[in-house]
Every structure is written in C-alpha cells, then in structure tokens.
Amino acid sequence: MNSLTDTMGESLVDDAGADSPVAEAATFQGDTGALPIDTRRVLVQLLLGPSVDARRQSKLWPVLLRDEAAIRSRMHDLFLEVVIDHEQKVAFTRQVVSEDLDVPILLRKASLTFLETALLLFLRQRLTQADAQGERAVVSREDMQEHLAVFEKENNPDHAKFGRQVINAIDKAKKLSLLQSIRGSGERYEVSPTLKLLFSAEEIQELTRTYATLAACPGGVGPSGEPDGDDDEQPADEEEAQ
Amino acid sequence: MKALRGAAALRNLREQPLWRLLAANKGPVVIALLQSLFVESEQTLPSSVLHERLTRDIEALRAVGEELPQTPQAYVAEWLSQGWLTRRFPAGASEEEYELSVDALTALRFVTGLLKPRTTATESRLSVVIHQLSRLAEETNTNPQSRLAALHAERDRIDRAIAEVERGGVKALAPDRAVERAREVIALAQELAADFRSVRDEFERLNRGLRQSLMENEGSRGDVLEQLFAGVDLIGESDAGRTFHAFWRLLTDSEQAATLRESLDEVTGRPFARQLESQERKFLLGLTGALLNEGRGVHDVLQHFARSLKSFVQSREFLEHRRLHGLLKAATQAALGAKDEVRPNEQVGFELMQSSSRIRSVSQWALYDPAERVTDSSMQAAEPSELDLETVSELVRQSEIDFRTLKAHVRAILERQSQVSIAQVLAEYPAEQGLGSVVGYVALGSKHGEVTDGTELVVWEGDDEVQRRAKVPTIYFMRERYLEFVD
Numbered sequence: 001m002n003s004l005t006d007t008m009g010e011s012l013v014d015d016a017g018a019d020s021p022v023a024e025a026a027t028f029q030g031d032t033g034a035l036p037i038d039t040r041r042v043l044v045q046l047l048l049g050p051s052v053d054a055r056r057q058s059k060l061w062p063v064l065l066r067d068e069a070a071i072r073s074r075m076h077d078l079f080l081e082v083v084i085d086h087e088q089k090v091a092f093t094r095q096v097v098s099e100d101l102d103v104p105i106l107l108r109k110a111s112l113t114f115l116e117t118a119l120l121l122f123l124r125q126r127l128t129q130a131d132a133q134g135e136r137a138v139v140s141r142e143d144m145q146e147h148l149a150v151f152e153k154e155n156n157p158d159h160a161k162f163g164r165q166v167i168n169a170i171d172k173a174k175k176l177s178l179l180q181s182i183r184g185s186g187e188r189y190e191v192s193p194t195l196k197l198l199f200s201a202e203e204i205q206e207l208t209r210t211y212a213t214l215a216a217c218p219g220g221v222g223p224s225g226e227p228d229g230d231d232d233e234q235p236a237d238e239e240e241a242q
Numbered sequence: 243m244k245a246l247r248g249a250a251a252l253r254n255l256r257e258q259p260l261w262r263l264l265a266a267n268k269g270p271v272v273i274a275l276l277q278s279l280f281v282e283s284e285q286t287l288p289s290s291v292l293h294e295r296l297t298r299d300i301e302a303l304r305a306v307g308e309e310l311p312q313t314p315q316a317y318v319a320e321w322l323s324q325g326w327l328t329r330r331f332p333a334g335a336s337e338e339e340y341e342l343s344v345d346a347l348t349a350l351r352f353v354t355g356l357l358k359p360r361t362t363a364t365e366s367r368l369s370v371v372i373h374q375l376s377r378l379a380e381e382t383n384t385n386p387q388s389r390l391a392a393l394h395a396e397r398d399r400i401d402r403a404i405a406e407v408e409r410g411g412v413k414a415l416a417p418d419r420a421v422e423r424a425r426e427v428i429a430l431a432q433e434l435a436a437d438f439r440s441v442r443d444e445f446e447r448l449n450r451g452l453r454q455s456l457m458e459n460e461g462s463r464g465d466v467l468e469q470l471f472a473g474v475d476l477i478g479e480s481d482a483g484r485t486f487h488a489f490w491r492l493l494t495d496s497e498q499a500a501t502l503r504e505s506l507d508e509v510t511g512r513p514f515a516r517q518l519e520s521q522e523r524k525f526l527l528g529l530t531g532a533l534l535n536e537g538r539g540v541h542d543v544l545q546h547f548a549r550s551l552k553s554f555v556q557s558r559e560f561l562e563h564r565r566l567h568g569l570l571k572a573a574t575q576a577a578l579g580a581k582d583e584v585r586p587n588e589q590v591g592f593e594l595m596q597s598s599s600r601i602r603s604v605s606q607w608a609l610y611d612p613a614e615r616v617t618d619s620s621m622q623a624a625e626p627s628e629l630d631l632e633t634v635s636e637l638v639r640q641s642e643i644d645f646r647t648l649k650a651h652v653r654a655i656l657e658r659q660s661q662v663s664i665a666q667v668l669a670e671y672p673a674e675q676g677l678g679s680v681v682g683y684v685a686l687g688s689k690h691g692e693v694t695d696g697t698e699l700v701v702w703e704g705d706d707e708v709q710r711r712a713k714v715p716t717i718y719f720m721r722e723r724y725l726e727f728v729d
Contacts, residue, residue, distance in 0.1 A: 049598020055334070080599075092597035108600055109593040115586040118577050120594065125570045132453045132563045134550045136331045138338070151581045165586045176596060184290030184337045186315055198595055204569045210592050211576035214584050 035074070039067040043074055046082065046093050049107075050177035051194050054089035064091055079103045088193040110176055114214075115148060115169040117207055122147045123178055123191045124199050130191075139179070141187035144170050259325035259345035264353070271308060273353055275299055275317075276326065280342055288337040289329075290725070292318065297728055314728070328443075344440045351432060417514040424509065428522055431529055434489065438536040441486045442543045449547045456560040486540055489533065503530050643682040644675060649727040652686065652719050660721045661692075664714055665700045673702035680712060687717030690726040694718070 027033070033040060042064045045052050054061035064071060068084070075082050080093040095107045112120065122144065123137075130137035148166045156162055173179045179189035255261055266272060279295050280287065287295075296314040304310055312320075318340075321327045326346040331338045342350070380392050406413075415423070492498045509515060510526050518526075525532075553559070584590065651671040655662045664683045673679035680700055687693065696716040703709055719727070 047599050047601070049596065051597060055336070093599070094597065095595065106599045106601075108596045108598070110596055111589050112592050112594055113587045114577075114580070114584045114590050117590055117592050118574075121570055121573050121577065124566075125574070128563055128566045128570065132456070132560065133450050134453070134546075136333065138331055150578065151586065153582055153586075162586060168587070176594070177598075182289075182331070182336075182338055184288060184293065188338070190331070194597060198597065201566060201569055203594075204566070204573050207592055208569070208573040208576045210590055211573065211580045214590060215576070215580040 035067070035070060038063045039070060042067070043071060046071070046075065046080075046091065047078075047106075049092060050192070051090045051092040061089065061091075078106060080106060083197055085193065085197070090192075090194055092194050092197075094197070110172075112172075113169070115151060115165055116172050117210075118148060118151050119144060119169045119173055120178070120195075120199060121204070121207070123173065124195060124204070127191050127193065127195055131196075137191040137193075138182065139189055139191060141170060141189075259343060260349050262324060263326055263346060263349045271303065271310070272321070272326070273350060275303075276321075276342060276346060277350055286339050286341050288335075288339055290337060292340045293725055297725060341439075344436060344443060347436050347439065351436070355429075415514075417517060420512070420514040421517045424515065424518055424526070425522065428525055431525075431533070435532065435536050438486055438489075438540050442540045445540075445543050445547055449551060452551065453560070456555070456564075486537070490537055490541065499530070506530060641678055641681070643678050643685070645682060645686065646729055647674070648679065648682045648686060649729060652683075653724065653727045656719060656721045656724050656727070661718045663698060663716055663718055665698050667719070668700050668702055676702060676704045677710070677712075680714065684714050684717065686727075687715075687719060690723055691717040691719045 027037070035043070038060075042052060042060050045057065045060055046064075052060050052064055064084070068082075072082050075093060076096070079096050081096045082091060083094055084091040093107065095105060096103060123139065126137045126139055145163075145166055148169065152159075152162050170179070174181075174189075178192050178195050180192055182188050182190055256265070263269060263272065275296065278299055279292060293314055296317065300310050300314055300317075310317075318327065322329055325343055328341050328343050329338055330341075380389065383389050383392075414420075492502070506526055506529055510523055515523060515526075651667055652662070655667060655670060664680070664687060667683060668680070675682070680702060694716045697713045698716045699711055700714055701709060701711045
C-alpha cells in the first residue's frame with residue numbers, strides 16, 4: 001500500500017515537470033500571491049508533507065534552496081518551522097514552540113498504540129545504527145515482525161490476533177511515512193531519516209517514563225484504548241477523508 | 243599431531259561459505275545460476291534485474307525437470323544468509339544492489355578451473371617459477387661479486403639474443419605456447435580482481451567494527467584512532483592489500499599504465515590471439531578498464547572510509563550516537579517490562595508529531611442534493627453492463643478463480659512480447675472458467691497492469707458453447723512487471 005501523501009507528492013512533482021517555464025509564469029484569475037509559482041509548489045508540498053526529498057522530488061529541491069528565506073517566512077506566518085537537513089537532503093515542517101504565544105496547531109499528532117511505539121523504538125534504533133556505520137537504514141517486514149514478537153504477552157492464547165496487530169503496526173508506520181518501500185526489493189523498506197528529528201532523545205525519554213508508569217499501574221495512562229474486542233480496524237482518526 | 247591440527251583447520255574451513263557452496267546438495271545448480279546471473283562485466287546488479295534474471299533462469303531449469311521448489315526471492319534470501327551474495331544500498335541509489343561475495347567468486351573460479359583444466363606444469367608456468375626463483379636469489383644475494391657475475395651473465399644473454407636477431411631475424415613464440423601464456427595472464431588478472439574485492443570488504447568490516455565499538459564502549463577517542471591505524475596497517479600489509487597498493491601505484495604511474503595498454507592492444511591483435519575463446523579475448527581487451535573500475539571501487543571505499551570515520555570521531559557525533567543507543571536500549575527494556583500490563587493495541591498516550599498538515603475547508607463540502615437520491619421509477623432499456631473495477635473485486639472475492647493458471651498465461655505471453663491486453667490473452671488462451679477467467683484477468687490487471695481509460699471488447703465461449711462478449715477496461719500487462727505474475 002502506498003501512502004497517500006507519497007502519491008500526492010509525486011503527482012505534484014509531475015505537474016511541475018509538465019509545466020514549461022512559460023506556463024510557470026502564468027497565474028490564475030485574481031492571483032494576489034507574491035511568490036513564483038514553483039516556490040508556491042514547494043510551499044504546498046511542505047504543507048502536505050511528510051517531506052520534500054531531493055531524491056524523490058528533484059525539481060522541487062533546488063527551488064526550496066533558492067527561495068529558502070521566503071519559504072521560511074511564509075511558513076512562520078503559519079506557525080511552522082522549516083527543517084532542512086542538507087546532508088540527507090530532506091526538508092519538512094515542524095510546529096513552532098513558543099512560551100508566550102498560544103500557537104494554533106496545524107500539524108497532526110499521531111496517537112500511537114503500545115505496539116506502534118515499540119516499533120517506533122526499533123526503527124529509531126536501526127536509524128542510529130545505520131547512521132553510525134555511514135549507511136542507509138533498511139528493514140524488512142520480517143525484521144520488524146521478529147523484533148515485535150518479543151512484545152507478545154506471556155501466555156497469549158491468540159497468536160493470530162497478535163500477528164495481525166503486528167501487521168497493523170507496520171502498516172501504521174508506512175502510513176506515517178516512517179517507512180518507504182525500496183523499489184524492486186519486495187517487503188524491504190528504508191527508514192525515513194526524518195524520524196531522527198521527529199523522535200528525538202527527549203521524546204525517547206518521555207516514552208520510557210510512559211512505559212514505567214504503565215508497568216506500575218496498568219491502564220492508568222492517557223486515554224485508554226478501545227475495549228479489547230476485535231481491533232483489526234485502524235484508529236478512527238486515520239479514516240477521515242483528506 | 244600435524245594431521246589433527248590440519249583436520250581442525252579444514253573442518254573450520256568447511257563451515258565457511260566457500261566450501262559450503264561447493265558441498266551444497268544443490269551446489270551445481272546454485273553455482274550455475276550464480277554464474278549465469280553475474281555475466282562477466284556485470285559484477286553488481288540492481289535487485290530488480292537480479293530477480294528478473296533469476297526468475298527466468300529458474301523457469302528454464304524447472305522446464306527441464308530440475309527441482310527448484312522455492313521462489314526466486316527465497317533463493318536470494320538463502321544465498322544472502324549463506325554468504326554467497328552480498329547486498330548493499332548505496333547512497334543515491336533507488337534500488338538495493340547485489341554482488342557475488344568473495345567466497346562465491348573464488349568457488350566459481352575454482353569450479354571453472356576444474357572444467358577447463360590447464361595443462362599442469364605447463365612450460366610457461368615453469369618458466370615463471372624459474373624466473374621468479376632466480377630473481378629472488380639475485381635480489382637476496384648480499385655478495386657484490388656474485389651479484390655482478392649474475393648481471394654480466396644477463397648482459398651476455400641479451401647480447402647473444404641481439405646477435406641472433408641481427409643474423410636470422412626474430413623467432414616468435416609458437417602460437418600454442420603463446421595461447422597458453424595468454425591464459426596464464428588471464429588467470430592472474432582474474433585473481434587480482436578478486437583480491438581487490440576482498441580488500442574492499444576488509445575495509446568495510448573494519449569501518450563497521452570501529453564505529454560499533456565507538457558507539458558501544460566507553461573507550462577514549464585516542465584508543466579508537468590507534469586501533470584504526472593498526473587496522474589500516476593490518477589490511478594494508480595483507481596479501482590483498484599489498485596487491486592493491488602495487489596495482490594502484492602502477493595505474494597512477496602514467497608511463498606504466500600506457501605500457502600495459504599498449505601491450506594488451508598488441509597481444510590481442512596478434513594472429514595467435516584468434517585461438518583464444520572470444521570470452522578470453524574480450525576479457526583481455528577490457529582488462530585495463532575492468533581493473534581500473536575495481537581499483538577505483540576500492541579506492542573510493544578507502545577514501546570514503548577515512549573521511550567519514552574522521553568526521554565521525556572529530557564531530558563527537560559518536561557521543562550523541564552512544565547516548566541515543568543507551569536511551570533506546572533503556573526504552574526498549576521499559577517497554578518489555580510493561581508488555582504484560584498493556585494490550586498491544588492500547589493507546590499509551592504517546593503522540594508522534596507528524597510533518598504533514600491536514601487542511602479542511604467548507605468549500606470541500608458538496609451540497610446534498612436530494613434529487614440525486616430519489617429512486618427513479620422509470621424503466622430503461624438495459625445497457626450492456628460494464629464491469630467496473632469495484633464490482634470485479636467483489637466478484638473475485640465471491641468466487642474461486644484459478645489465478646495461478648491465469649498468471650501463467652500472462653507470463654507465457656510476456657516472455658515473447660512486451661505488453662498484452664486482456665482481449666489478446668483471451669484470444670490465445672480461451673477462458674477455461676468462462677466469466678471467471680475474464681473477471682480474474684481484470685482483477686489481476688487492476689492490481690498489476692496498466693489500466694487505461696479506454697474499454698475493449700473481449701469474447702469467450704461459455705461451457706454451453708454460447709459465444710459471449712463483454713466490454714472491459716483496456717488493461718495492459720507489461721513485461722516490466724513480469725515478476726508480479728510469478729507465484
């Protein structure tokens with residue numbers, strides 16, 4: 001399953017590619033925008049997320065670098081920060097943080113289940129390892145399934161259900177664009193380098209505290225999940241139309 | 243006790259990829275497949291190409307009754323875990339790439355050598371040994387008198403040779419012996435290429451090991467750098483390392499390199515070279531290029547390795563990695579501690595910030611028009627029905643369609659031509675399951691084919707021998723996606 005944002009990203013690039021420079025000069029009726037059209041495309045791609053990636057969006061990337069100042073400014077207007085990782089050649093937006101200001105939130109937060117957080121840790125670990133060795137981080141579906149298997153409850157009678165939950169967790173990671181399919185390699189994925197910035201040391205520590213609390217008083221943290229029925233459905237917030 | 247030690251060492255060797263490949267039950271087939279996959283000049287294959295070639299080869303072998311029960315993917319996975327293939331994902335590449343491991347390369351060459359045995363103790367080999375031996379004797383001799391005597395003897399020999407040419411012209415090496423020597427050169431050059439690869443692998447191992455120890459151990463940076471230089475020396479002084487450096491010096495010496503190229507050109511142009519097999523001639527012609535490529539590969543790794551490790555150590559990046567490594571380990575431990583108290587699908591109150599926004603506007607809402615929902619009671623002439631893709635997938639879910647056979651048909655056609663539409667498939671392979679087959683092809687096509695906007699007419703004959711026709715979306719099965727039709 002391709003993530004929705006991915007395909008939208010691609011189509012956006014295609015549009016940009018199809019337009020000749022002449023067409024790029026054209027605007028729509030009553031246009032009061034001040035930025036060049038290609039810069040606006042970068043802006044929209046950044047908003048759509050999850051990232052502008054030089055490898056996949058080769059046309060947008062140079063525009064982003066060219067008009068970085070203008071793009072930053074426009075994003076600030078929306079209370080968003082543009083993060084550019086020049087080494088990995090990806091850029092994405094982050095919600096600005098301010099103590100004095102009640103910042104309206106544009107970016108979504110994904111609420112994660114226990115298994116999904118465990119997967120998140122695993123992916124982050126892979127990223128650190130790969131980074132340390134100067135390589136790209138690659139995981140296979142099997143790796144993830146194997147790793148998550150240790151999180152099955154002792155004496156769990158319904159293995160099949162646990163297996164489905166594992167698959168759901170992996171699908172969620174794909175949906176959040178944390179995993180990107182590698183062409184021609186079947187069920188193998190590259191772990192998105194953006195995860196480094198989205199899931200920082202502070203957040204890892206926070207997660208550790210969450211686990212400790214859970215271990216101490218079961219079910220006492222945060223909004224408790226739905227009743228333990230058949231739970232193969234994705235959480236409701238993912239079902240909304242774009 | 244010598245036998246005892248020898249046996250232990252050999253037993254250990256038998257557990258290594260090289261011997262395991264030679265001794266594998268399926269060894270002959272595996273070796274043949276590996277040989278066919280990596281044709282001479284292509285040492286690195288993107289994964290799609292590897293899988294495509296392997297699928298084709300396996301089909302061919304199965305067709306003649308070879309028992310190969312696993313999928314091509316499963317074989318690749320096995321060969322990777324056996325250490326016969328290596329896989330890497332180079333920066334900037336869109337696909338992972340595969341290579342033969344050094345062990346597999348050596349095994350392949352060994353087997354090839356068995357098939358085409360060189361005449362043992364051939365004259366050229368012997369002369370190489372004699373020549374090397376006398377040079378060794380000369381060069382290790384510390385007595386100036388005898389050294390001088392040797393040099394004089396050499397000069398006499400050369401003088402005699404000059405006189406001979408002046409008297410009776412040149413006497414060329416007999417073609418048979420020339421061919422034999424050319425083969426010696428080819429064998430040597432092939433070994434050289436394998437040496438390069440093992441140097442590169444060594445460096446990569448060292449790089450990984452050092453980075454790992456930087457991350458996991460509390461040593462000081464000094465220790466690591468010391469280790470690093472010690473390691474570099476070890477590699478540099480290994481046989482492979484020395485071969486590489488000597489070669490690299492030779493290549494970067496323009497005079498030497500030019501001599502090498504000229505000699506190759508001359509040799510391949512001589513009449514005797516026609517007795518070489520075309521493969522051998524090709525190898526000789528491409529020798530400098532091939533060696534340069536291999537050498538550049540090693541050199542790039544060396545450079546990259548030195549640069550990246552230096553920045554890794556200097557930027558104190560490894561400290562951050564070490565910290566993260568610890569934090570992640572602690573978090574994973576904590577998660578394991580909580581696993582019995584929490585349901586796998588329970589929201590734990592942890593939120594991950596996403597980097598995509600969701601913008602919604604009332605303008606996206608369309609007005610509800612009750613008229614659209616009013617049941618139309620008028621009767622209309624029944625249009626010939628068009629199966630839309632949803633209906634098709636519904637039908638598929640409800641019926642048992644023999645997809646295996648359908649895929650086989652598509653494959654059979656794609657082996658001959660690059661694309662095919664459903665109508666064309668049906669023209670060649672009549673629908674055995676009637677509508678079921680048609681629906682099956684549409685379902686396959688919507689998943690693995692190129693769906694166009696057009697429609698096409700398909701015809702088939704039902705069990706009742708009545709001709710039927712239907713309009714289906716025009717869908718093309720493409721050869722590029724051949725692999726998707728492999729079960």
